[in-house]
Amino acid sequence: MATEKQYRELFDRVAALRRQVAGNLTNELGSDPHVGEAILKQIDDMLFAVEAEEQSQPRPADGGLAQLVGLGGESAGDLGATRMPHGIETYDETVASERIIAVGDLYYLYQHERIGVFRVVQKMQELFQRGAIRLSDGPGAFGLYRFDRRDVLRYTKRDRISAYRRVLGYGRGLGSGNSRPNTDFHRLFIQFNNQVALFWRDKRISDVIRERAHDMAFGSMAVVRRSGLDLRNNLKFTSYGHLNVLRVEVMQLLEECFHILDAEDVRDLFGAANAWDVVDEVLIRYFDERLVTSPRQRMAVTGRNVLRWLAAPHILETTRSEFEALLLEIAEPAEEWITSAQSLRLADRTGSKQLLPWDRQKPVGVAAPSRADRPMSRIRVNGHRR
Template structure:
């Protein structure tokens, strides 16, 4: 248990140690900035170890209140003798990784839903049952039969759409069980991918114009970290519930759908070479749709990669060189996601101020009414968008 005096002296000693080390290594720090990161990390680790030990040490039964107010034999004669707790656990370290990974999988499924994979299989089922296509006893025909028989055991399309609305904010209406839609997700996700892409664009520029290309870049680590923490914290409360079970089941459903679409008899029926060709052919022939298969599928893959990276503790890394090394994993996925999203007009490269206000929907001092629609004379709720 640390007293207030020991608590104060600890930070004074650490500050003096930092100043002394910086003075002795001033010449080396000028030529090798990474040395400064390494020294600061060691000092921060030492301070963190001391605070952890103090936080886990047993406290008095009254929490130190008797010392502070002067009651009992242990009453403090001066403020420096009272117990000084170091603080509580850090908020940003309490996010469960498995829930963020589940959101990444749900985002992957949502993009395939928007492409129309499940609608294509349902259309094939309809044509198969009507005898309108030349399928009878091949693997694709048998797969369509089993796909239809298992339908009663699965989450319905309505269940999936409600989950997308609740967790990702995409679609219209309310989320699962009338939950509040997560309308902030898309804006925070675009912000994070933009900041990751901008960071690496800054780094590439600094690599070109400076003599030592491997020095830390002038990109802002703090902005990337803050935008990533904002997104991860946004997902903290929306990833509860049946999300884990639902995404496992729908991932199995997606795999089964592609086994049907890639079956030999189905490929021969449409003159396709793979399952994606079948998807495109059915969407063109029976739905008369403009294909967005390629950008949507790449958004699914790269978006899931970015969200999976957020599930790891990399975003909390404080050493610049290590943070850059870990962030390199999603540098290209972030750029590719933004480019694909731009082609669909659902995101833009950031030209606005780097930091989003916490209350994005209500400017300071201005009351903005919710946008509503009226159908048949009845007032409906706020209008959502399917992104």
């Protein structure tokens, strides 16, 4: 059990150690800043180990209150002899990774929903039942039969749309179970991708214009971390409920759809080389739609990669070299997501390091999403706007 005096002396000793190390390594720090960063990281790890050991010690039944106010035989003679806790668990370390991974899968499914994969299979099933297409006993025909028979066991399209609305804020109306839609997700997701891309653009520029490539980059770790934590905390509470089960079932449904569309008899019917060609052909022929397959599919893949990265504790890394190494994993996915979203007018690329205030409804310079992608700030309940 650490006392207030021991608590104070610990940080005084750590500060003296930092000052002494910095003074002894002045020449090394001037030539290679990473040396100082590594040494300070070791000191921080030592301090963290001491704090963790203190927190693992059993605490008094009254938390040290009697000792502080001077009651009983263990009362302290001065303030320095009283019990001093080191703090509580950090808020940003309490996010469950499996729920963020589930959100990434749901985002992946949403983009395929917007492409029209499920609508294409439903249209194929309708044409098959009417006898309007030349399918009879091939693997595609048998897959359409099974798809129809299993329909009663699955979540419905309405369930999927409600889940997208609740977790991602896309669409209109209420979320699943008449829950509050997550209207902040889209702008926070844009902000995080923009800050990751801006960080690496700044790093590439700094590597080119400076003589020593190992010097610190211009990019701000704090802005990237804050935007990532804002997004992750936003998803913390919307990822409860039936999301995990729903995304597993719908991922299986998506796989089944592509098995049907990639069947030889279905591809021959449309003269297609693969399942994606079948999707495009059906959307053009029967829905008369402008194809957004390529950008939407890339948004699905890269967006899921970014959200999976957020599920790991990488965003809490404080050492710049390690943070940059970990962030490199999503450098290109974030840039590609912005480029794809920009082509659909769902996001704008920004060069500002400004964070998003909590009370701002829409960031400056961000394009409005389409009607289905637009998070609605007010919803209609019982005929009234809220």
